[in-house]
Amino acid sequence: TRPTHPSSFKADAMTINHPNFGKIADDHVIIFDTTLRDGEQAPGFSMTADEKLRMAQALAALGVDVMEAGFPAASPNDFESVRRIASSLNGPVIAALSRAAPADIERSAEALSTAKRSRIHTFIATSELHMAQKLRMSPEQVIETIKGSVTLARNFTDDVEWSAEDASRTDIDFLCRAVETAIKAGATTINLPDTVGY
Numbered sequence: 380t381r382p383t384h385p386s387s388f389k390a391d392a393m394t395i396n397h398p399n400f401g402k403i404a405d406d407h408v409i410i411f412d413t414t415l416r417d418g419e420q421a422p423g424f425s426m427t428a429d430e431k432l433r434m435a436q437a438l439a440a441l442g443v444d445v446m447e448a449g450f451p452a453a454s455p456n457d458f459e460s461v462r463r464i465a466s467s468l469n470g471p472v473i474a475a476l477s478r479a480a481p482a483d484i485e486r487s488a489e490a491l492s493t494a495k496r497s498r499i500h501t502f503i504a505t506s507e508l509h510m511a512q513k514l515r516m517s518p519e520q521v522i523e524t525i526k527g528s529v530t531l532a533r534n535f536t537d538d539v540e541w542s543a544e545d546a547s548r549t550d551i552d553f554l555c556r557a558v559e560t561a562i563k564a565g566a567t568t569i570n571l572p573d574t575v576g577y
Contacts, residue, residue: 398537398567399472399496400444409444415460416447416476431460435468445472447500451490452483458490465494472538474498479528488535498568499532502542505549505557518553522560529564542570 394402400409415431415438418424426434431449438446448465451458465473473494475487479501491497503514503524510516516524525541532539541561543554558569 399498410442411445411447411474412438412443413447414438415464416449419449426460428456428460428463432463432467435464439468439470443471445474445498447474447476449490450476452477452480452486458486461487461490462493465491465497469495472496472498474500474540477501477528477532479503479524481528481531484528484531484535488532491536496538497536498538498540499536500540500542500568500570501528501532502544502570503528504544505554506545507550508548509545522557525557525560526564529561529566533565537567539566540568540570541566542572544572545574546571547573548575 395405396402400407403409415426415434419426419431435446435448446464448461449457451461461473461475473491473496475491475498477483477487477499484499484501487499491499503521504510505521510518510521514521529539529541541558543549543557546554549557554571558571561569
């Protein structure tokens, strides 16, 4: 028999129960905006805490679902910006970026403590090159760090995003293992970025 073309397959509908969005269909698009964190890294585009708050209010008015407000462990200004945004906005989920380190995660939790809806976004490198050269960690150490960091973040919020830094250069079997570890530890959103543009 002739195989059926993949476009003719119809998957059964699946509903996802997300801590910040409730029951959502699997085809529902959630807008995650990083203007306040990643966008600020563009040359000449750094903002004061007041400017970040105004930008956050504009993004909320546009209907952004999740906004990554900053990296609280990076600087006192970033911490204060995230804290002010978290305490001022009611609509979107306010996310804070954290390396997979307890001090970063705790700093993010502190900055987000007044948010109506919060997310901690934690990450660690998973490519062989980054594990060896940047982290100086074995794959097993990275897996344990993923488990520990996501578990710690879940102590502060039900909504935890985990990212595999340099995912596009990561061995696919190890990447699957890392994602599975993050999900089992409580991650509710998985991000697989092409960090270095590979």
